[in-house]
Amino acid sequence: MAKSTTIHGIIVRRHWVHPSPFDPYLPMRVDDPLLQATFVERPNRFVIHARLAETGEVVRAHCPNPGRMHELLLPGAVVYLSRAEDPRRRTPYTLRFIEHPQHGQLISLNTQLPNQLFAEGLATGFFPQFQGYSRVQREVSVPHPSANGVVSRVDFRLSRPDAPACWVETKSVTLVHEDGLAEFPDAPTTRGRRHVEELAGLVAQGDRACVVFIVQRPDATRLRANRTTDPAFAQALEQAVAQGVEVYAYTCRVTLGCISLAGPIPVETSGMENKMEHG
DNA sequence: ATCGTCATACAGAATGCACG
DNA sequence: CGTGCATTCTGTATGACGAT
Numbered sequence: 001m002a003k004s005t006t007i008h009g010i011i012v013r014r015h016w017v018h019p020s021p022f023d024p025y026l027p028m029r030v031d032d033p034l035l036q037a038t039f040v041e042r043p044n045r046f047v048i049h050a051r052l053a054e055t056g057e058v059v060r061a062h063c064p065n066p067g068r069m070h071e072l073l074l075p076g077a078v079v080y081l082s083r084a085e086d087p088r089r090r091t092p093y094t095l096r097f098i099e100h101p102q103h104g105q106l107i108s109l110n111t112q113l114p115n116q117l118f119a120e121g122l123a124t125g126f127f128p129q130f131q132g133y134s135r136v137q138r139e140v141s142v143p144h145p146s147a148n149g150v151v152s153r154v155d156f157r158l159s160r161p162d163a164p165a166c167w168v169e170t171k172s173v174t175l176v177h178e179d180g181l182a183e184f185p186d187a188p189t190t191r192g193r194r195h196v197e198e199l200a201g202l203v204a205q206g207d208r209a210c211v212v213f214i215v216q217r218p219d220a221t222r223l224r225a226n227r228t229t230d231p232a233f234a235q236a237l238e239q240a241v242a243q244g245v246e247v248y249a250y251t252c253r254v255t256l257g258c259i260s261l262a263g264p265i266p267v268e269t270s271g272m273e274n275k276m277e278h279g
Numbered sequence: 280a281t282c283g284t285c286a287t288a289c290a291g292a293a294t295g296c297a298c299g
Numbered sequence: 300c301g302t303g304c305a306t307t308c309t310g311t312a313t314g315a316c317g318a319t
Contacts, residue, residue, distance in 0.1 A: 045294040046307040062307060067293035084308095091307070111292050112309070139290085139311055153290065153311090172293070185293040192293070230293090 034080040034096060034256055037061075039073055048095055050079055061093035065109040067186040069174060074101050080256060097256065100217075102178075106254045107217045111172040114214030115155055117252070117261055118170045122156070126261060129210075129248070133158035133166060140167075142198055154198065166208040169195050173215040173223065173249075180221030182249070182265070184213055188230040196233070200240040211237070213249040213267070216259070223249040224268040241269050 037050035040058055045066045051058050061081050081093040098107050115138075121127050122136060140157040156168040175186045185192055199209035213223055225234035241247055247269065251262045 044296090044306045046292095064308075065293075066295095066306095068295095069293090094308090115310090174293080187293050187295095189293050191291075226293095233293095 034082055035093070037079050037081055039075060039077040039079050039098070041075070042073055047091060048073070048079075050081060050093075050095070052081075059093050060091045061095045062091040063095050063109075065095075065111045065172070065174065067111075067174065069098075069109070069186060072098050072101065072107065072174065077101050078104075097254070105217060105219055106256065107174055108252065108254050108259050109174060109216070113216065113259060114170045114172045114212075117214055117259070118156070118168070118212055121261055122158070129246070130158060130166065130168070132160060132163075134160045142167075142202065154195070154202075164207045165202075166210065167199060167202050168210045168212055169199060170212045170214055173213050173220075174217065175226070176215065176217060176220045180219060182213070182215045182220035182223040183226035183229075184223065185226055185230050185233060189233055193230075193233045193236045196236045196240040196245065199245045200243040203240075203244040208246070209240075209244075210246040210248060211240075213247070214261075215249060215251045215265070216254065218251050218253055218262055220249075220251050220265055222266045222268055238269060 036053040037059070038053070040049040040051055042048045042063065046063050048061050048063045049058050050061055059081070062084070078099040079095055080097040082096050084092050084094055095109055098109060099105070100107060119136075119138070122130055122133075125131060135158070137157040137159075138155065139153045142154055154167045155170050158166040158168065171184055171192065173182050173184045175184070176182045196211060199211065202209045215223065225237045227234040237247070247267045249265050249267045251265055253260045253262045
Protein backbone atom coordinates (compact mmCIF):
# COMPACT_ATOMS: atom_id res chain seq x y z
CA MET A 1 0.00 0.00 0.00
CA ALA A 2 2.98 2.26 -0.04
CA LYS A 3 1.96 3.48 -3.43
CA SER A 4 -1.52 4.64 -2.57
CA THR A 5 -3.69 6.27 0.03
CA THR A 6 -7.37 5.87 0.84
CA ILE A 7 -9.97 8.62 0.83
CA HIS A 8 -13.53 7.66 1.76
CA GLY A 9 -12.76 4.09 0.93
CA ILE A 10 -11.34 4.91 -2.48
CA ILE A 11 -7.83 3.85 -3.26
CA VAL A 12 -6.07 6.87 -4.68
CA ARG A 13 -2.87 6.19 -6.50
CA ARG A 14 0.17 8.20 -5.66
CA HIS A 15 0.52 9.80 -9.04
CA TRP A 16 -2.84 11.45 -8.65
CA VAL A 17 -2.59 15.05 -7.65
CA HIS A 18 -5.14 16.33 -5.20
CA PRO A 19 -6.74 19.66 -5.88
CA SER A 20 -5.54 22.64 -3.95
CA PRO A 21 -7.58 25.82 -3.55
CA PHE A 22 -5.77 27.01 -6.63
CA ASP A 23 -6.92 24.11 -8.75
CA PRO A 24 -10.36 24.80 -10.22
CA TYR A 25 -10.60 21.24 -11.41
CA LEU A 26 -9.19 17.81 -10.74
CA PRO A 27 -5.94 17.11 -12.49
CA MET A 28 -4.79 13.57 -13.16
CA ARG A 29 -1.18 13.79 -14.00
CA VAL A 30 0.39 11.65 -16.66
CA ASP A 31 3.84 10.99 -15.28
CA ASP A 32 4.98 8.46 -17.81
CA PRO A 33 7.24 9.83 -20.50
CA LEU A 34 5.37 9.86 -23.78
CA LEU A 35 6.71 9.09 -27.20
CA GLN A 36 5.26 10.73 -30.26
CA ALA A 37 4.41 8.42 -33.14
CA THR A 38 2.15 8.15 -36.14
CA PHE A 39 -0.61 5.61 -36.43
CA VAL A 40 0.00 2.89 -39.02
CA GLU A 41 -2.64 0.17 -38.62
CA ARG A 42 -4.79 -1.70 -36.16
CA PRO A 43 -4.46 -5.45 -36.62
CA ASN A 44 -7.03 -6.14 -33.92
CA ARG A 45 -8.99 -4.18 -31.38
CA PHE A 46 -6.31 -4.44 -28.70
CA VAL A 47 -3.22 -3.74 -30.77
CA ILE A 48 -2.03 -0.92 -32.98
CA HIS A 49 1.14 -0.46 -34.98
CA ALA A 50 2.71 2.98 -34.88
CA ARG A 51 5.86 4.56 -36.23
CA LEU A 52 7.99 6.26 -33.59
CA ALA A 53 8.78 9.84 -34.57
CA GLU A 54 12.26 9.72 -33.13
CA THR A 55 13.57 6.53 -34.71
CA GLY A 56 11.13 5.66 -37.47
CA GLU A 57 10.74 2.22 -35.94
CA VAL A 58 7.28 0.64 -36.22
CA VAL A 59 6.23 -0.74 -32.83
CA ARG A 60 3.34 -2.69 -31.35
CA ALA A 61 1.26 -0.90 -28.78
CA HIS A 62 -1.64 -1.98 -26.62
CA CYS A 63 -4.86 -0.18 -27.53
CA PRO A 64 -6.75 0.35 -24.27
CA ASN A 65 -9.92 1.35 -26.11
CA PRO A 66 -11.86 -1.34 -27.96
CA GLY A 67 -14.12 1.15 -29.71
CA ARG A 68 -13.97 1.63 -33.46
CA MET A 69 -12.59 5.17 -33.51
CA HIS A 70 -12.83 5.21 -37.30
CA GLU A 71 -12.69 8.99 -37.50
CA LEU A 72 -9.57 9.13 -35.33
CA LEU A 73 -7.42 6.15 -36.22
CA LEU A 74 -6.44 7.32 -39.67
CA PRO A 75 -3.04 6.34 -41.05
CA GLY A 76 -0.60 9.13 -40.27
CA ALA A 77 -2.53 10.43 -37.26
CA VAL A 78 -0.27 11.66 -34.47
CA VAL A 79 -0.44 9.45 -31.40
CA TYR A 80 1.39 9.36 -28.08
CA LEU A 81 2.60 6.12 -26.54
CA SER A 82 3.91 5.27 -23.11
CA ARG A 83 6.51 2.63 -22.52
CA ALA A 84 5.18 -0.45 -20.71
CA GLU A 85 6.97 -1.27 -17.49
CA ASP A 86 5.99 -4.92 -17.24
CA PRO A 87 8.55 -6.95 -19.21
CA ARG A 88 6.08 -9.83 -19.59
CA ARG A 89 3.78 -7.77 -21.76
CA ARG A 90 3.61 -8.68 -25.40
CA THR A 91 3.12 -5.07 -26.39
CA PRO A 92 6.01 -2.88 -25.23
CA TYR A 93 3.98 0.32 -25.56
CA THR A 94 0.52 1.61 -24.67
CA LEU A 95 -1.52 4.03 -26.75
CA ARG A 96 -2.46 6.99 -24.57
CA PHE A 97 -3.49 9.95 -26.73
CA ILE A 98 -4.33 10.81 -30.29
CA GLU A 99 -4.45 14.19 -31.98
CA HIS A 100 -7.64 14.88 -33.90
CA PRO A 101 -6.77 14.38 -37.58
CA GLN A 102 -8.37 17.69 -38.58
CA HIS A 103 -7.95 20.21 -35.81
CA GLY A 104 -5.28 18.60 -33.65
CA GLN A 105 -7.33 18.49 -30.46
CA LEU A 106 -5.77 16.04 -28.02
CA ILE A 107 -8.00 13.10 -27.11
CA SER A 108 -7.38 10.63 -24.30
CA LEU A 109 -8.15 7.06 -25.31
CA ASN A 110 -7.87 4.94 -22.20
CA THR A 111 -11.33 3.58 -21.38
CA GLN A 112 -10.37 2.96 -17.78
CA LEU A 113 -9.51 6.53 -17.06
CA PRO A 114 -13.14 7.70 -16.70
CA ASN A 115 -13.56 5.27 -13.85
CA GLN A 116 -10.55 6.73 -12.12
CA LEU A 117 -11.59 10.30 -12.84
CA PHE A 118 -15.00 9.57 -11.40
CA ALA A 119 -13.49 7.96 -8.30
CA GLU A 120 -11.32 10.93 -7.67
CA GLY A 121 -14.21 13.29 -8.34
CA LEU A 122 -16.20 11.44 -5.71
CA ALA A 123 -13.40 11.48 -3.18
CA THR A 124 -12.88 15.19 -3.57
CA GLY A 125 -16.49 16.32 -3.71
CA PHE A 126 -16.49 17.37 -7.34
CA PHE A 127 -20.00 16.02 -7.95
CA PRO A 128 -22.74 17.87 -6.07
CA GLN A 129 -25.24 15.15 -6.93
CA PHE A 130 -23.14 12.43 -5.29
CA GLN A 131 -22.27 14.02 -1.99
CA GLY A 132 -23.09 12.62 1.43
CA TYR A 133 -22.35 8.97 0.80
CA SER A 134 -20.11 7.45 3.43
CA ARG A 135 -19.23 4.22 1.67
CA VAL A 136 -17.96 3.59 -1.83
CA GLN A 137 -17.67 0.13 -3.34
CA ARG A 138 -16.33 -0.57 -6.80
CA GLU A 139 -17.16 -3.30 -9.26
CA VAL A 140 -20.11 -4.66 -7.33
CA SER A 141 -21.72 -7.73 -8.89
CA VAL A 142 -25.44 -7.70 -9.55
CA PRO A 143 -27.57 -10.34 -11.26
CA HIS A 144 -29.25 -9.30 -14.47
CA PRO A 145 -33.01 -8.96 -13.89
CA SER A 146 -34.09 -10.93 -16.92
CA ALA A 147 -31.26 -13.37 -17.50
CA ASN A 148 -30.60 -16.68 -15.87
CA GLY A 149 -27.42 -16.59 -13.88
CA VAL A 150 -25.89 -13.71 -15.81
CA VAL A 151 -23.97 -11.47 -13.48
CA SER A 152 -22.34 -8.22 -14.32
CA ARG A 153 -20.62 -5.56 -12.33
CA VAL A 154 -21.64 -1.99 -11.71
CA ASP A 155 -18.71 0.39 -11.48
CA PHE A 156 -19.71 2.11 -8.24
CA ARG A 157 -22.13 1.58 -5.38
CA LEU A 158 -22.47 4.52 -3.03
CA SER A 159 -24.25 4.07 0.26
CA ARG A 160 -24.99 5.55 3.64
CA PRO A 161 -27.08 4.28 6.52
CA ASP A 162 -30.16 6.43 6.00
CA ALA A 163 -30.69 6.45 2.25
CA PRO A 164 -31.10 4.13 -0.70
CA ALA A 165 -27.90 2.96 -2.34
CA CYS A 166 -26.76 4.84 -5.43
CA TRP A 167 -25.38 2.81 -8.33
CA VAL A 168 -23.19 4.50 -10.90
CA GLU A 169 -21.98 3.20 -14.21
CA THR A 170 -19.35 5.31 -15.97
CA LYS A 171 -18.96 5.28 -19.72
CA SER A 172 -16.01 6.46 -21.75
CA VAL A 173 -16.78 8.64 -24.75
CA THR A 174 -14.38 9.69 -27.50
CA LEU A 175 -16.71 10.27 -30.46
CA VAL A 176 -17.49 13.97 -30.91
CA HIS A 177 -18.76 15.53 -34.14
CA GLU A 178 -17.62 18.83 -35.57
CA ASP A 179 -20.70 20.58 -34.18
CA GLY A 180 -19.86 19.50 -30.64
CA LEU A 181 -22.30 16.62 -30.43
CA ALA A 182 -20.82 13.69 -28.51
CA GLU A 183 -22.28 10.27 -29.16
CA PHE A 184 -22.11 6.99 -27.29
CA PRO A 185 -21.43 4.30 -28.24
CA ASP A 186 -19.00 4.33 -31.11
CA ALA A 187 -19.75 0.66 -31.76
CA PRO A 188 -22.70 -1.56 -30.81
CA THR A 189 -22.43 -2.58 -27.20
CA THR A 190 -24.70 -5.29 -25.88
CA ARG A 191 -22.82 -5.05 -22.62
CA GLY A 192 -23.58 -1.37 -22.33
CA ARG A 193 -27.22 -2.04 -23.04
CA ARG A 194 -27.32 -4.73 -20.39
CA HIS A 195 -25.78 -2.31 -17.92
CA VAL A 196 -28.45 0.34 -18.35
CA GLU A 197 -31.17 -2.31 -18.12
CA GLU A 198 -29.66 -3.44 -14.86
CA LEU A 199 -29.60 0.13 -13.58
CA ALA A 200 -33.29 0.45 -14.37
CA GLY A 201 -33.88 -2.75 -12.44
CA LEU A 202 -32.07 -1.34 -9.44
CA VAL A 203 -34.25 1.78 -9.55
CA ALA A 204 -37.29 -0.51 -9.58
CA GLN A 205 -35.94 -2.04 -6.36
CA GLY A 206 -35.93 1.38 -4.75
CA ASP A 207 -32.29 2.27 -5.25
CA ARG A 208 -30.85 5.24 -7.10
CA ALA A 209 -28.96 4.59 -10.34
CA CYS A 210 -26.98 6.80 -12.70
CA VAL A 211 -25.00 6.68 -15.91
CA VAL A 212 -22.08 9.09 -16.05
CA PHE A 213 -20.58 9.67 -19.47
CA ILE A 214 -17.02 10.99 -19.39
CA VAL A 215 -15.98 12.59 -22.68
CA GLN A 216 -12.20 12.44 -22.79
CA ARG A 217 -11.84 15.67 -24.75
CA PRO A 218 -12.99 19.25 -24.23
CA ASP A 219 -14.81 19.96 -27.48
CA ALA A 220 -18.20 18.42 -26.73
CA THR A 221 -21.13 20.69 -25.99
CA ARG A 222 -23.84 18.06 -25.55
CA LEU A 223 -24.22 14.29 -25.63
CA ARG A 224 -26.74 11.80 -26.82
CA ALA A 225 -27.06 8.09 -27.46
CA ASN A 226 -25.80 7.00 -30.87
CA ARG A 227 -29.08 5.91 -32.40
CA THR A 228 -27.51 5.24 -35.78
CA THR A 229 -24.79 2.89 -34.62
CA ASP A 230 -26.59 1.21 -31.75
CA PRO A 231 -30.35 1.73 -31.75
CA ALA A 232 -30.82 -0.95 -29.10
CA PHE A 233 -28.59 0.89 -26.67
CA ALA A 234 -30.29 4.19 -27.44
CA GLN A 235 -33.67 2.68 -26.74
CA ALA A 236 -32.50 1.00 -23.57
CA LEU A 237 -31.13 4.31 -22.33
CA GLU A 238 -34.39 6.14 -23.16
CA GLN A 239 -36.32 3.55 -21.26
CA ALA A 240 -33.95 3.59 -18.33
CA VAL A 241 -34.30 7.37 -18.08
CA ALA A 242 -38.06 7.01 -18.22
CA GLN A 243 -37.81 4.56 -15.34
CA GLY A 244 -35.81 6.98 -13.25
CA VAL A 245 -32.18 6.33 -14.10
CA GLU A 246 -30.24 9.60 -13.98
CA VAL A 247 -27.85 10.50 -16.77
CA TYR A 248 -24.94 12.91 -16.60
CA ALA A 249 -22.11 13.83 -18.92
CA TYR A 250 -18.82 15.63 -18.36
CA THR A 251 -16.05 16.81 -20.62
CA CYS A 252 -12.36 16.74 -19.79
CA ARG A 253 -9.43 19.02 -20.24
CA VAL A 254 -6.68 17.07 -21.88
CA THR A 255 -3.00 17.83 -22.18
CA LEU A 256 -0.09 15.45 -22.53
CA GLY A 257 0.69 15.92 -18.87
CA CYS A 258 -2.72 16.11 -17.28
CA ILE A 259 -6.30 14.94 -17.72
CA SER A 260 -9.01 16.51 -15.62
CA LEU A 261 -12.75 16.68 -15.33
CA ALA A 262 -13.93 19.96 -16.82
CA GLY A 263 -17.64 20.55 -16.54
CA PRO A 264 -21.08 19.06 -17.17
CA ILE A 265 -22.73 19.11 -20.58
CA PRO A 266 -26.40 18.38 -21.24
CA VAL A 267 -27.54 14.92 -22.23
CA GLU A 268 -30.20 14.93 -24.91
CA THR A 269 -32.87 12.31 -24.48
CA SER A 270 -35.65 12.61 -27.02
CA GLY A 271 -38.99 13.62 -25.63
CA MET A 272 -37.93 13.28 -22.03
CA GLU A 273 -36.50 15.63 -19.51
CA ASN A 274 -33.17 14.58 -18.19
CA LYS A 275 -33.16 14.50 -14.43
CA MET A 276 -30.07 16.61 -14.40
CA GLU A 277 -31.99 19.58 -15.68
CA HIS A 278 -34.33 19.43 -12.73
CA GLY A 279 -31.79 20.31 -10.32
C1' DA B 280 -6.98 -12.97 15.23
C1' DT B 281 -5.35 -9.80 12.04
C1' DC B 282 -2.48 -8.12 8.58
C1' DG B 283 0.23 -7.85 4.29
C1' DT B 284 1.84 -10.20 0.24
C1' DC B 285 1.33 -13.11 -3.43
C1' DA B 286 -0.87 -15.91 -6.96
C1' DT B 287 -4.88 -16.87 -9.26
C1' DA B 288 -9.43 -16.28 -11.35
C1' DC B 289 -12.67 -13.62 -13.50
C1' DA B 290 -15.21 -10.00 -15.67
C1' DG B 291 -14.77 -6.14 -18.23
C1' DA B 292 -12.89 -2.75 -21.53
C1' DA B 293 -17.34 1.50 -26.91
C1' DT B 294 -14.75 -5.27 -30.99
C1' DG B 295 -13.70 -7.84 -35.24
C1' DC B 296 -13.70 -11.64 -37.92
C1' DA B 297 -14.70 -16.21 -39.90
C1' DC B 298 -18.13 -19.24 -40.53
C1' DG B 299 -22.45 -21.56 -41.46
C1' DC C 300 -27.64 -12.46 -39.63
C1' DG C 301 -26.57 -14.85 -35.61
C1' DT C 302 -22.95 -17.55 -33.24
C1' DG C 303 -18.55 -18.44 -31.57
C1' DC C 304 -13.95 -17.48 -31.02
C1' DA C 305 -9.69 -14.66 -30.62
C1' DT C 306 -7.25 -10.51 -29.44
C1' DT C 307 -4.38 -7.79 -24.64
C1' DC C 308 -4.42 -5.86 -20.48
C1' DT C 309 -6.39 -4.26 -15.94
C1' DG C 310 -9.01 -3.89 -11.54
C1' DT C 311 -11.05 -6.42 -8.09
C1' DA C 312 -12.02 -10.29 -5.23
C1' DT C 313 -10.58 -14.35 -3.10
C1' DG C 314 -7.85 -17.61 -0.73
C1' DA C 315 -3.33 -19.40 0.77
C1' DC C 316 0.36 -18.48 3.50
C1' DG C 317 3.55 -16.67 6.69
C1' DA C 318 4.59 -13.00 9.94
C1' DT C 319 3.14 -10.28 13.61
